[in-house]
Amino acid sequence: MAIQAPAKIQILAPEILSEIFQYCFPEDDYRRSTRRLDHAPLLLGRVCSRWRTVSLSTPDLWCNFSIGQYPPVFVADCRKDLDATRVLIARSASRPLSIFIQYDRNYSGRDLLPEIFDMIVSQSWRWKEIDMTVPIDFANILLAPFHAGTLPQLVNFDSVILGEGSASGHSIHLSSAPRLQRFHHDTYAEGVHIDFGGPIHVIRSVDVILFDNPRVSLSDLFTCLTHCPLLTKLDITIAESSRNSLPRELPPTIQLSHLRELSLWLFVGVDPCHLFDRLFLSALISLDLQMHVDDDDDTYTDWPHLKSMLSNSRPPLQTLLLHCVPISEATLIECLSYTPCLISFTIGEMKCTDTTLERLTMDNTDTSRSFCPCLEEVEFGSESSFSELAMIAMILSRRSSANPTGTTTGNSLQFVNCGPSVTRSIRSNPDIAKCLEAGLKLNPY
Template structure:
């Protein structure tokens, strides 16, 4: 790829909307003209439609500049990958400049999203690495009513735009998939206390919180929303075991449950144990259970829970029960249950038992 070829390609495209996919991760491989080549492409940002770029960190400001200072009337999909993004440069992504944008994916380290107070029709928003502020996350929830997919890293710091007492419910009727990674000091509790997410299918929540205080905001969101949640993954979320069991009591369609940092005992196992009639026990459709902190669970109670979730020919409730396929139990000593002949038969039949 060289400067003359880029100029020829741009001239030949006329005024048509541009779809561009380029991997420029190896700076030296393209010689000293790489900034000019990318500058030529950026000069046509008013024609961008679909952009997928992998660029070196030295050029991230050039690529993202049109969001801050330009018009992107045709842009529908934008994906940028920046290995080792800058930790000092602040990038302003003004989404009002791209009114047709449906997908935005960026791994720039420090991003500020500006909606100019207007709603936006974006459906998929993925901002990782250093990520956005907690206030920007709130703006995403309040300005993107059609959002269906959200993958965001949130920097440390409190939110300053929500009052302490929840008042107005924030409903996103189409939001199905959420992955949030929150740094120390970023507590989205005030936001979760008012979220209504009835369409939610998967929630992956990762927090870095000091202390052992119970975090009730997840429970309140699930109780309010009652979503048809299938995947719930909690890493470092500071909740007690009783809060966890109440959370999953609101998600009967769950097929995948994973917790890291939640101390689980026989209380959790009893809550997950099904009876023959299917009237007792939480989340009867679980296919995978990952409990990192389950070393204090009793082998007999663990065996009872597992066997209650394996379809048996004599079960009258066979049509409503899934086969438990995969279990991870952290430091729990698996030999204590593998000696049971019924568990051995389950493993022989394809069920997987493992430790982290």
């Protein structure tokens, strides 16, 4: 009887088989759960004894895992997470760890979670990527390494803290993670402080979403801008605080030549005017600026600092969102003159009139008089007031189907949000009706 030759994969060297195994992981973090026996690496050890031996001797297979799950888990699941975490930490040897942690506020097994988290924190010197969603009760455990300075390999950190409460005295020191590239922190916890001080950071993305008395000040923002020169994205909330004062002497220019996306949400009493004047953002493509100005404060009649930044930087800005920024219409129009690449423009709680529409109306005979030729989306706030004729003229000048030549000098306008009264009145216009049939979207807020 002929002897069947073994399959080629059975005669591969262990080193090659180990390399192949590392390409067997699912892409979704939640599918790398310690409870999933139908996915690598646990599945590999169930094929045959040789595969089990090779998989157990390959630390790289065990350094990326997920614990917890949605919906709420049972006590037995938490106990499995505890045992599995202990095993995975041992099998991964000294390899950098990538861990996905997700526990809802309505979890079971409350008494076991501190032990699980303490075990993970004990390996913080190996953290490479951490993505965690945990109840506020345990936030201080998992964030402690940022205070202890034990994160030499951390590259990406993403945290969502569930529930409301106090984390008074809790600080996150980014200097504890010298290799950090991305930092996302989302919480309702009170008393959280993000410390951007220390040496110059290599971080590229900072996303800090804090509610209910966040403890990030203008001084912190200044430190962030001057200590993170490689930033490509910054999304941050600045709260009213006694620490909102800036240094007496500011550098004449604060240059962030890599910053492409900037989003600032400023509470009442927070004014980054002198800081904004000095920003040089030559690569900026998206700006979202939200200010909360006290209605009784008469000092805010115009805020020219946005104009200064745009004039100095001349960025290739494509998206501009302004909410409650106290600038005059003349200042706004000058700002638009510095944004020839603008595609999407939103202005809320600021008054615009036909004067703005006239500057946004394309003039095919004199393109130098036309602002924002690439504009595709425009949204005006409820305080704006326009005439029917001015709005129709602006829209038709930016729609090739409505132009006698069949072309426009820039992109075709796709979306307009201009309030209910203007929307109702211009819909009956025959030319606007044709634009609507051709795909134009006209919304009344």
